[in-house]
Amino acid sequence: MARQYTPTLLGYVLLGMLNQLPRSGYDVRIEIETAPVGQFSSSPGSIYPALQQLKKNGFIDSEVVHRSRLKPREVFHVTEKGKKALRAWLRKRLAVSDLRDNLAELMLRFRFMEDTASNEETLRFLADFRRKAKTYASILNAQTRVQAESSPHLALSLQREIAMVKMHIEWAGQAIETFEEMKAQES
Amino acid sequence: MARQYTPTLLGYVLLGMLNQLPRSGYDVRIEIETAPVGQFSSSPGSIYPALQQLKKNGFIDSEVVHRSRLKPREVFHVTEKGKKALRAWLRKRLAVSDLRDNLAELMLRFRFMEDTASNEETLRFLADFRRKAKTYASILNAQTRVQAESSPHLALSLQREIAMVKMHIEWAGQAIETFEEMKAQES
DNA sequence: AAAAACATGTAAGCTGTTACATGATTGG
């Protein structure tokens, strides 16, 4: 049995995009180029192999479409297996270190929740996010006390990091409010 | 003539660290592991080849040291060529898109300026940083007006991005103050 | 005597990048 494959970040992004709307590789490239979803290259050498990989592993499937009379396009859509993988990615619990190292990925996850996750699930994500951010904030504050007076460069770097986490705690608070209101209106 | 090699981000970080203090590969690994400078792997397969590459291209050199009686260590130091490359990296002008895609690198540059750059140079960097951040902020504000009412996910993502840039503008302001005071005290 | 820490490396593999290559269709 071939050992299991897990998509890369780019793979999940493609999964997320195709889950919004089935598309051709070309369409995906255009969107990544114009509405930068992350800092991914939109070059063919980047996108096409990634799509092939996803297809080979059964996360997406494709059908060839002759739209009017243009050259036939290969339109990809997410399979059940792909949807399952996407949902699992979106639901993954956060680590405190993600706040420092994987912010971009967390934000991508948040954005793709729009098409797959319930408001309840989004709220769970945001609550987890805020909690982990608070933990990280206290770690950083402890560091400030320890290093006390170091170089201005180091001190300012730490200050920036702290300001960053604080901002994210506030942001999460606002976001939670937004989604709680939406939940209230549902019932 | 071999086409010229430019260090990768990891390469510059190693250059910066060795510029602070000559070290062995092992010492570098330990520091990257314990005081995370970025999200680099501290594994030997990551660090040693990177050092070899820098050495091969004349950015660093090494001497074998028998410290007391431990196994001989290979201690690396930055050459003139390496220092020149490091300074060039630190001085590189910023692009607006760096604020979105390369924040981590910019902050690494700021930190390594401590050992190489004058306060004047640091101030130039910060001024450039703040200016580019303001440009980016106005771009984001324009986007807000355009998309107006979209999904809460997208709207909140954009809000977060804006809060982030604002925070960085303020941070740069503080940092500029700090370094201007230092400059004043110099004279 | 064994375990932990010191110290350095190699090999295989995956991703993603740039550059190259191809061909169809549409607009001027």
Add this chain to the structure above:
DNA sequence: CCAATCATGTAACAGCTTACATGTTTTT
């Protein structure tokens, strides 16, 4: 008919990761 756009791909390479491999010195 020529250029631009549509559309898909391959090849070569760089960089990093994990896992493997090896041996020494110090501590227990």
